[in-house]
Amino acid sequence: MKYLRSLAAIPLMTAAGICGAQSGSAQVGPDPQLPKPERGLLPDMVIAEPTEWGDKMPTVPEGFTITAIAKDLQIPRQTLLLPNGDILVAEGRGGNAAKITPKDVIAGIIKAKGTSPVKGGNRLTLLRDPEGDGTYEQSVFAEGLNAPYGLALIGNNLYVANQDAVVRFGYQPGQTRASGPPETVTPLPSEINHHWTKAMTASADGQYLYVGIGSNSNITERGMTAEADRARVWRINAQTGETKTFATGLRNPTALAINPQTQQLWAVVNERDEIGSDLVPDYLTSVKEGAFYGWPYSYWGQNVDERVRPQNPDKVASAIKPDYALGSHVAALGVAFSNESMGAEFANGAFVGEHGSWNRREPAGYKVVFVPFTDGRPSGPPQDFVAGFRDSDGKTRGRPVGVTVDPRGALIVADDLSNTVWRVTPTQGSQAAQPDATTEPTALAQLR
Known part of the structure; x- marks a missing residue:
């Protein structure tokens, strides 16, 4: 493992590193232990050291098999399963925020x-398996987009959340190429674009699109004017493009999904940096209309972030706690709800793609975890589902982003370091490969 303390032998020794002992199970679940914030001149940084997969593969639980179904992509971020089993992959790299301090540089x-x-x-x-044997063909469905990220299909309309706008293509089942340029549904905040990714999902009834819009800073160092319409989830009328703020105080909501059992909107959110290896936990939470989740004034409910000036005690008093901590700085970028086709152990819960930390002395994330649910709520510790992306010596072969569940029995994982899309399936003959008789193909309609 390479601990980076400087760019040119400049010490990056920060008090944040002292918090390294606070980790593991104490940092996940509904009531994470939160140490005191620690600050230094520059944050601790331990980054990925990219290397090739070679003859290695990610690891999956017993009873499952993982296969690379697409390689040599151009920064795959999120995926969308189409009704006929085809898979769309959004590829791009966005952001245009200028560095404002030497630390940023x-x-x-x-x-x-x-x-x-x-x-x-x-x-x-577009990834297509014409023979149904797990071998996918690759072709370009649409190009000339602007850092596409979120994807949703409602009827015969395919929606794409670029970094600057939601756009719409017409789509017919089996279509392999967009028939023309997209129509703009509504612009999205894109000036500065410190957090450029625009997560998206559709409501269960198909009337609305939900779009996650990240903040323009870590903790408002560009001022609150730059945060107008940021750090929130918008609700957009899919037909008219009319927008409404749905929830606020979400620093960077990087993936959204509807729980098919409850029709409730859920998000994974990347929290703030630079106050310690174990502050602040990234989280998985239901997103309630009109709710405020703390950013920038407080974290995990009403824990005040003293760096933010001026403070706002009334907003802090209204901040609600998220549902489930995933661990500090794991950088969750994907979420998808499971079903019975993934086997009894993984039938009820959410898969979360954790891209991996940079602001921790002991790296975290770099895997896909499964969070079990009961009665529509998280109900147990996360379980590693796809791992092996990073070795103990820091060599990193992949970084998970978006995750999508195929109700016929597969988890699709986008990996934007090795530029691969992985497919995890129950091994033939295993217990996981025997779906419950209640599994319905119509579950495809729930995937956005």
Whole structure:
């Protein structure tokens, strides 16, 4: 493991590193233990050291098999399963925020070393398995997009959340290429675009799109004017493009999904940095209309972030706690709800893609976890489902982003470091490969 303390032998020794002992199970679940915030001149940084997969593969639980179904992509982010089993992959790299401090410049250079050097594709790639044997063909469905990320299908309309707008393509089942340029549904906040990813899902009735819009800073260092319409979830009328703020105080909601059992909107959110290896936990939460989740004034409910000036005690008093901590700095970027086709152990819950930390002395994330649910709520500790992306020596072969569940029995995982899409399926003959008789193909309609 390579602990980066400087860009040019400049000490990055921060008090944040002292918190390294607070980790593991204490940092996950509905009531994470939160140490005191610690600050230093520059944050601790341990980044990924990219390396090739070679003859290695990610690891999955006994009874499952993992296969690379697409390679040599151009920064795959999120995926969408189409009704006929085809898979769309959004590829791109966005953001145009200028660095405003020397710390930003140093951290940006270091963090970039842990990402793929490939240029973002600004396109949608279609993966198709014509023979049904697990061998997928790749073709470009649409190009010339602007850092596409969120995807949703409602009827015969395919929606794409670019970094600057939601756009719409017409779509017919089995279509392999967009018939023309997309129509703009509504612009999205894109000035500065410190957090550029625009997560998206559709409501269960198909009337609305929900779009996650991240903040323009870590904790308002660009001022509150730059945060107008940021750090929130919008609800958009899918037909008219009319927008409404649905929930606020979500620093960077990077993936959204509807729980098919309850029709409730859920999100994974990346919390703030630079106050310690174990602050602040990223989280999985239901998103309630009109709710405020704390950013920038407080975290995990009403824990005040003293760095933010001026403070707002009334907003802090209204902040609600998220449902479930995933651990500090795991960088959750994907979420998808499971069903019986994934076997009894993984039938009821949410898969979460954890891209991996940079602001921790002991790295966290770099895997896909499964969070079990009971009665529509998280009900147990997360279980590693796809791991092996990073070795103990820091060598990193992949970084998970979006996850999508195929109700016929597969988990699709986008990996934007090795530029691969992985498919995890129950092994033939295993207990996991025997879906409950109640599993219905119509569950495809729930995937956005």
